Amino acid sequence: MPETPPQPDDLPPDAAPATGPYETLAVEERQDRVVVTLRRPEARNAISGRMVAELHEVCGLLEREPRPLLLTGHGGVFAGGADIGELLRRGREEALQGINSRLFERVRRLPMPTVAAVEGWALGGGAELAYACDIRIAGPGAVFGNPEPGLGILAAAGACWRLAELVGESVAKQVLLAGRTLDAGAALACGLVIDVVPGDRLLEEAHALIDRMTRSSALALRLTKLVLDAPGAHPVADDLAQAVLFEGPDKKDRMTRFLNKRGSTT
Incomplete structure (x- = not known):
């Protein structure tokens, strides 16, 4: 872990759409999941404009072909901060584009579960990207923080409301204020x-977590996430999602196997 934390990140507003090979990510497509490693070792994996464009590409892939996402960082760091010189050049119009927040909300709304495997620094926008994932698993050196007010800005990509939902208002204010x-x-x-697991087992344990998920019905997972993320009470949404699952072959096959297995052990 670096001796001094990186600064919070920000993204240039004029990033071109990512095309061709990834420059800031390592992307591994598997049949049952996609593994993405933030990879900008020269900048502690800071979330640059190019990385934003490439992460949007990954989101498009996962929206077209829904699979769980495992997101991690290269070199013992999840994601640190961007060049302060870039931040200094940002103005009102760039802020109103919501470059970080729109990407992170898209990550949050991906159809299948997302897991962030975090070791080292996850600060500023890096922390906010981790907060946008459904589940986080940490190595022993993980550090989450939002030091944006020290630079005269705020954590404007979801931390000001998402962190309170995750850890409660008191802890969120300790971090943000x-x-x-x-x-x-x-x-x-x-x-x-x-969970907190040894650093050399972090990815193994993150994959084991996704393995447990993939043993469940993919459609049931997808609808559970959709209902869970719906705002407020949602009994009608519960009923509609359950109605879809009750009519599907996966429910019949799984319950029949369960009953047959139970019958064979009695």
């Missing part, structure tokens, strides 16, 4: 991460 960082133990204690 008092500049507290959450190390791996604190993140586990407040429920921000599902």
Whole structure:
């Protein structure tokens, strides 16, 4: 882990759509998942404009072919900050484009579960990207934080409301107002991460988590996430999603296998 934390990130507003090979990501497509590694070692995996465009490409892929996403960082860092010189050049019009926030919300709304495997720094926009994932698992050196007010800006890509939903208002205010960082133990204690595992097993454990998910019905997972993310109480949404599942062959096959297995052991 670096001795001093990177600064919060920001993204240039004029990034061209990503085409051709990825420059800032390593993308591994598997039949049952997509693994994305943020890879800008020269900048602690800072989320550049090019990376935003490439992450949008990945989102498009996962919207067309829904699969779980495993998101991690290269070189023992999840994602740090961008060039402060870039931040200095940003103005009102760039802020109103919501470059980070629109990408992170798209990540949050992906149809299948998303898992962030976090080791090292996850600060500023890097933290907000991790917050946008459904589940986070951490290595022992993970550190989450939002130091944006120290640079005269705010965490405007979801942290100001998403973090409170994840860890509660009190802890969110400690991070966003008092500049507290959450190390791996604190993140586990407040429920921000599902587990803290040895660094050399982080990806293995993250894949095991997705393995458990993929043993479930893909349609059931997708509809559960859709209902879970719906705002407010949603009994009608529950009923409609369940009606779709009740009519599907997957439910009949799985329940029949369960009953047959139970019958064979009695």
